[in-house]
Amino acid sequence: MSKRTIVAMPGDGIGRVVLDETIRILTAAGFEANYVEADIGWEFWCKEGNPLPKRTIDLLEKHKIGLFGAITSKPKDDAASELTPELKNKGYVYSSPIVGLRQYFKLDICIRPCKTYKGNPLNFIRRGKEGKIEEPIVDVVIFRQNTEGLYGGVEWSNPDNTVYAALTSHPKFVKNFGDVPRDELSISTRIFTKNGTSRILTAAFEYARKNSYKSVTVCEKPNVIRETSGMMFKLAQEIQRKQFPEIELWNTNIDAQMMWLTKNPEYYGVIVAGNMFGDIVSDGFAGLIGGLGFACSAQMSEDGIAVFEPTHGSAPKYADFKTSIVNPIAMVESACMMLDYLGETEISRRIREVVAEVILEGKVQTYDMKKMSGKPDVIQKGAASTYQMADEIIAKLKTKHSSYGYEKSC
Missing domain, CATH: 3.40.718.10 (Isopropylmalate Dehydrogenase)
Structure with missing residues (x-):
């Protein structure tokens, strides 16, 4: 049986480190897959004027399953200012690539579990x-x-004649906003079907x-x-x-x-x-349940395409630290949701069981679990790095796999 192919999208900031460490954990737990890296995020906006290149969409269309790290999003004017010089003033408008993925693939079902881990000092x-x-x-x-x-x-600033005529057909718009100059209006819609x-x-x-x-x-x-x-x-x-x-x-x-x-x-x-x-x-x-370091999610379409991601952002202030300090558990839990979706429920159960043990023991805790400010010196003060947290999870997985006969010969 051929291995599954997972589209790995590191994105921006801390996205790469939490995704890489999670893939290490998945491999240690016995999940066999090929990972193909896809381009998404701020780097590609700045270089290409597109944070969601067509080549990434093509990969997801082909392989159906994606693991996503994190993205950086900035307001319109800031985004425009960071384009490479040859792309400036060419009509490029930034939009969130993860929102773009949701819209393109109709990933309309989003699931976000929030469950207590016993012993988490942040509960x-x-x-x-x-x-x-x-x-x-x-x-x-x-x-x-x-x-x-x-x-x-579906939004407008300074709406055109067609849009403005539609708005003025509503009596409440006329009453409350009819005397506002059109170029001072910004409008967002809230559409439910x-x-x-x-x-x-x-x-x-x-x-x-x-x-x-x-x-x-x-x-x-x-x-x-x-x-x-x-x-x-x-x-x-x-x-x-x-x-x-x-x-x-x-x-x-x-x-x-x-x-x-x-x-x-x-x-x-x-x-x-x-x-x-x-x-x-x-x-x-x-x-x-401990904050965004523990918050996972899944989003899926009616057509069988699914993307799994932590709900935290790219945390750019931490991305350049010499040693990564961020908590990878949200990404790990998102990968477990992927495993459940793929029917690999025994592997996801083992990973969650081990994560629960690590948290309950409390010997290895990232800076957020120790209630420290996120600074480079937290490692010297006793906080675990991203890698140390992943290593602890992997060590326990290997011990359990060995005791239950899960280890495979090389």
Whole structure:
């Protein structure tokens, strides 16, 4: 049987180091694959005026599965200023390559698990009755609609006549913005479709059923954003009633949810939201399990293309450190989601089991786990480097593989 080919996209900043170390871990765990590196990110924007070259799209179309590190994104004017001289003032406009991937391949289903690791010093704690310190177990999976909503990219500054005429057909626009000069207007749309909304809702309910979650929470703002959020909750009610009557359907507003997630995070199971609110609530829950160093994600299309990535950024301030200090666990967890998607559930189980052991033991901790500021001297102060964390995971994997008969002869 031939090995799978995985499209490895390091991207920018710390993306390369966390991806490289994760591939080391995958190999040590027994996952056999060929990795083909693909170009994406800021370097290619500056050199080519395109952070998502067609050659990278072609690789994903061919091989279907991608592991992605991180990207750097900057505002429009800053991006334009960093183009190589021969590309400046040629009409190139920067857009996020990861958003571009989502749109091109219709990676509309985004899954972001946020689960507590026992012994993680960064876990959320609260004060309970009689001042007792409590550490609630968080086990939340956010389903985020990935291609529509505010991230759909339908935007204008100084809208043209056609767009402006459409806007002025709405009485509230005329009342509230009709006297604003057109060249002072910047407009972003929030578009939900019935098909896209139904797909993310159905995926959330199916996941809840398969993994024995008791509830699905729609986290939007239907009391104010009545058309889009309202449609999502109405469709959720129909889908729950017709297909998933055994699963409770809850409804929360995004602002209230952000308050409640620190009050009773253990109450929630599967949460589903549109693009922006899904982004917000997933970062909120990630903060309860240790921050973005533990936040993983998967995004997939109806056509079988899937990309797996940590939700953290490229952290350029850390990228040039002589020894990398960043926590690779979010990337490792994202790779485990890839393994599950590919049916390699035994390998993903072993990796997660070992990561849990490393965290519980607490002998090897990156700077964030030690609650240090991210500076180059944290290694001298006892924090583990990115490589040391990966080495510890690999050492435990090898010990377990040997004891269970998993080691292969060379």
